[in-house]
Amino acid sequence: MIDTKVNLGGLEMAAPLTTASGTFGYGSEYAGLVDYRKLGAVTAKGIRIGKWPGNPMPRHCEVPGGLVNAIGLQGTGIDHFLGITVPWYAESIEEVSGAKAPPMIVNIWGGSVDEYAEVARRLSEYASANPGSPVGAIECNVSCPNVKAGGHTFGQDPAVLNGLVSAVRKETSLPLIVKLAPNVPDIRPYVKACEDGGADALALINTIPAMVIDIEKRRPVLANRTGGLSGRGIHPAAVKVVYDAYRATKLPILAMGGVYEAKDAIEFMLAGATAVALGTVLFTDPGAVGDVYDGMVDYCERHGFKAVAELTGSLEG
């Protein structure tokens, strides 16, 4: 029997898998299609202080090896999220899966440090007042490429990033994960900024900035002009970032980017990840959650590991 538990910066996960923010709604949309018992957590779509309309259409374009999107963080605000979304998630998933819903990593973003801090404070208060609620951790998004006033600004300068992480840290005792951008020349100063700011874990990577042009119309395909690339094609790039970050920090890493099968998740673990998120694959194959989990357990059995956590950073050579 392989031990599948992992600890992501204080968040106890019964399995090493979660979902990438933005690909799994607010946790309950895939009820009936995903085996929730094999998810150690779900990661909700980004929320902010108030409702946000997102970008104009078209918002996505399929490309060989992946998907370019510029959804633009359309979503609900913190009041609706805590009042309606979270209780509904807990109730509906318990009903469908017959087990307690996995904890939720709540992805947050804002237009200012104060907005981030406020959302973090509200989540923290809610979690304290509602023991046993799914709210399990905060994922601070500082790397969305698709919203000008959004998180990206905070993730492109280590000093600014440090200020943001410190401010959010002051407002919450929940495990604090910071989701970083891959498009920096060296990830290490950003890792350090998160460490010094009091982050508990890192999430790597967000989508890679991308653009698709309709050559007949001579116009960008996306209304936002540019977007973020996700899917199978970005996986090796993501492994490299995780590998670099792991060697630069003691913080646990939640790795994501192009995980389609168990092999991809195991690569992340060997490179240094503590847990792995599935994203774009869910759109075609919600069943991948079960397949990746089973494949990781099988790998541990074949290679003599007693616990999935032993895989972390076990790369040889």
Added chain:
Amino acid sequence: MINEKCEILKHEELSAGYRLLVVNAPGMAPILVPGQFVHVKVPALEASALRRPFSVFDAEDGKVSILYKTVGRGTAALNAANVGDTLEVIGPLGHGFPVECGGAAFLVGGGFGVAPLYFLAKRMIAGGHKGRIALFAGGRTKEDLLAIDDFKALGVEVHLATNDGSAGEKGLVTVPLDEQIVKHLERGENFEFFACGPDPMLKAIAIKAVGLGKKGWISMDRHMICGVGACYACIQKTVRGNSRCCIEGPVFAAEDLVWEEAK
């Protein structure tokens, strides 16, 4: 909502570019309602290609039928799927048409937009709808007019229009539709619109419905990613803001839709 492994029972060309696909789907067939859609994993595309949404042409005896047009690489790849192959299909998805109608039902379809209207007509008749059911089908040429004999076999009154005049009246589908609207108004008979097709047609129908104070049910077609409300890619502007076609639609009430000027 289930992800069902469905054997292909029939897959044939109806007319140039249009195909009929029938799969065995005992799990979802009995619970599908007209206007809902299914999300199909297309075999032989690389794993990162998205599923393709299709509205349902018919659901009966544990079988689900889809009528589709080959428009891009997803549908082109689907062409190659053979009878006996297995397709992964998620469904039922979205909100469909109401099957009750106060008065005559004007079903307005552009091209393969007639697909969900056939399923709707069938369910209306099975549900004991007493009024007229009239199909208004439009296309560029007669090749774009699909399943017309199937509608006739149900006893649906059929009105056709083509841009080139190769079948029915020459012009847009609104030509025969407007004639019937006038007749019904003159006789003081109520009617409702049920529409599926290209955006300009849907906009015209929705504006007519609102202007006439009649009910209009408009099935919007937007490129989708997840199909289940998780990703927020398939947005239609409505009076409630940016609504997701996959879960808040695809069928919207005409008065809820907000039309933006084309750029």
